[in-house]
Amino acid sequence: MEIKNGIPVSPGIIISKCCLLEAEDFRIQHKVIETEQIEDEVERVEKAFKNAAEQVRELSSKYGSDDSGIRDIFAVHVGFLSDDSLIKRVSKRIREKSVCAEYAVSSVFKEISGTLSSSPDNYVRERVSDIYDIEKRLLRVLTKKECYDLGSINEECVVIANDLSPTQTASLNLDYVKGFATNAGGRTSHTAIVARSIGIPAIVALEDITSSAEDGDTIILDGYKGTVLIRPDSETLEEYRRYSDDTIAVEQQLQKTCDLPAETTDGVNVSLGGNIELPQEADIVASKGGDGVGLYRTEFLYLQSEKMPSEQEHYDAYMDVIRRLAGRPLVIRTMDLGADKMPSDGKFPTETNPVLGLRSIRYCLTTANLPLFRTQLRAILRASAEGDIKLMFPLITTVEEVRHAKMVVRDVMEDLADDGFDYDFNIKIGIMIETPSSALISAFLAKEVDFFSIGTNDLIQYTLAVDRANEKLASLYSPGQPAVIKLIKEVVRNAKKAGTEVCVCGEMASEPEFVPLLLGLGVRRLSVAAPRIPEIKLVIRALDIPTCEEVARRAGCLETRRSIVNYLRDTLMGIVPEVQ
């Protein structure tokens, strides 16, 4: 038996046979052509772009409006394939270098993927797989090479490949393909997004799984842990079969929870929302029984395109979420760019210490960047006339920042009124508490805003001085650190005193063992990763407030992360063993 670990991008457990896809290798020769052949090659390129775009349109038409995530990806590919400037760039290469069409396509696409792969931004780097996908399609059209049709798989299997392009993923025949695992990929790659939206278990970033597995091998794919077990022994197989049956039973129980309120056994209602990055994820929030979106991370609007989004693009995205939420409330966070989320236009400042640098609200409030901040605020305020919207500022550290941001909002409101636009004049304004500074002055900040949302992901990072993305420090980076719990307690206490609403929207709220602690500290609003809503609701429905208060009191007396986390895990195990 061999075990491989990667990044789980879509949950579930599958035991099946392996279908191994060999890499699709094209040999692109540097073929120099005669002057009189040049225009023929240019014509071949133009036709190839046209045919390839047609293929993608055809593939896209197989999906309905429910699959808008997949259709959006196809639309990006069609956009590329219909981009005149790109076609001209390839044609220019043929004319200037006297090379064949295949070579020109390959060399231009290599340049584009080279630029994207050297970006400091993860999201942009992960777009390279889309570029490969488009290039391969063009080369297949040019070389008339048939690609293995994934739709032709007619035996139950788990697909193992070096990488699957978004279009390949979308064309899997789901009657037979039960999951997939790839060497390449990342959490936010389009392939991962497609896997989540078609709902099959998937693991990426397994590095060399294609050299370990052979076609026909028995495979266990654990999409919860991100583990692939190749040729498992009979004991492991038996264990996983039982585990798989248990998870199916829990999934069924969770499914039933979707339509029930997030209410404790002693009748206290908890508002349980979902976090989203893309508008289509609002559908998951609605289908999982979430009470709206507690955190819309709008920076993905900036990361998806080479240029800054226009007011209309912002507005369209917000209206899309409003429609999908069908009356449920939506908290829109203004852009939180910088550190781990860098835009692709190359204009963002390069700094020695970006996590502590000119990022997030600080970036927006700098004079030179006020226009782009105002553009986003205009769109949010215009959308506030159409749905239940709250406005939230990230990474606040001082009272001055909040006052400055609110002043810009008022200014934008005046402009909108002058321009004849409607907006919610009483829109609720809140801030994220993500730094020790904002937690410590939360009594002052509470007087300035309508609500707080505690961003534990950054709060842990800044409290413990530990990079949230550094896996070597994973044991230090924990919501169970006493310093973090003390800060949360302080924030909730100050918010309560001032009558300011307080929500927890960091990953801590998605971790079941921390839910009793948060409720015990007085938190009554949580916003969690959208797919986790049913699980967290199940936990809430098994708790009562006096027990939670006792948990918070006892955890508050413990001195180490280990003792706190062990205590919280044991407590949860005693109350809701099925979610462990």
Ligand code: PEP
């Ligand atoms: C957080 O910091 O907890 C948070 C929710 O924001 P993000 O993860 O987007 O930084």
Ligand code: MG
């Ligand atoms: Mg944050």
